[in-house]
Amino acid sequence: MMNRVGGRYKALVTGATGVVGRNLVEHLCTRGDWEVVGVSRRPPDVPVTWRHLAIDLGDESDCRAGMTAQTDVTHVFFAARAPRVDLFEEARVNRDMLANLVGAVESASPVLEHIHLVHGTKWYGCQMGPFPTPSREDDPRQLRPTFYYDQQDYIVERQRGKRWNWSSVRPPLVCGFSTGNPHNLVTTIGVYAAVSKALGMPLRFPGNEGCFTSLYQAVDAGLLARASVWAATEPDCANQAFNITNGDCYRWASLWPRIAELFEMEAGGVQELGLAELMPPREPVWDELVERHDLKRHAMDALASWPFADLIFSLWWDDVSSTVKARNHGFHAAMDTESMFLEQLAGLRRDRVIP
Ligand SMILES: NC(=O)c1ccc[n+]([C@@H]2O[C@H](COP(=O)([O-])OP(=O)(O)OC[C@H]3O[C@@H](n4cnc5c(N)ncnc54)[C@H](OP(=O)(O)O)[C@@H]3O)[C@@H](O)[C@H]2O)c1
16 A cells, blocks of 8 residues: 555655656656655756755765655655766666665655666667567566666665565656756757758768668657656556557658658758767857757757767667556556657757757
């Protein structure tokens, strides 16, 4: 049974300024039955209706101090992510961040019910080369380290004999609005299109042929937020992981010309450009666009992560997960992915984030 605190549940969401966490706190706030506290080191760079706590999860004493007053947290949603070049170090750092927080929350809140982890399809080695598709939750692990394994192993071990339980979701590419932590392909494509257009260029697909034609999946950050809350509150989901996608697949070959059309641009050919090298020197073009179109004042690197885009566009194999398990457990939300991309990009234009 879930614990109600003053008639509400209380969620502690880490990574609250990232693309996943930001959309999760917004979703929880709209539901009305949750009190929401969001955690990140830096404050949100847009106005928010939830309470922000600045805590460094890598610092155990900071976690303990930050949690002292949080005596009524019922649910932890862990969506923080600390990337490192060395993947073994990344695994250790991200596991320790989780452990620091869990220890502190357990000490502070006797009403803790659930810890939810947001992981992803890197669980299946989706970034390493062709792998068995559709990937299923019980597929064998990969040799290459990912912090997802370390975090889940930690939480499984820690949960033994406790009154709280856990769940996790494994999304593919997550699409939604975020700034400041631009692990976000939609805002990155938006800036790339705007700069290409300003330079009088067609919208070239900046990946390889295999990437252009392979089969991919994505998930809308709002849909993922609903799935996380479902998994964290549905008793049948206790102590389990679920693949969560929009429910369909897409190919860039079909979607890319529609993105070009949205920006009133000619769709260019396929050219593996290496955006991490080519785009940062174009920052003055972006700054001029912000001035000319009276856009919201976001620096280019607050909206776009070129290394992340290069990684996504360098893959040349299918990346498809089975969502049968989530559907059989009762989560049925679905969305057309091409429409999602186009609507999110149009929304960024409407909100004057991009021209
Ligand atoms: N984005 C995607 O397309 C995608 C796809 C599949 C899976 N996922 C998974 O979803 C989860 C969330 O990813 P995301 O893309 O939302 O991340 P993100 O946009 O990179 O944001 C990372 C968040 O973690 C916080 N953070 C990092 N280090 C911290 C620390 N030491 N203490 C406190 N907070 C810290 C950051 O805030 P500060 O820097 O201000 O502290 C930020 O709020 C991760 O497990 C990721 O692997 C993401």
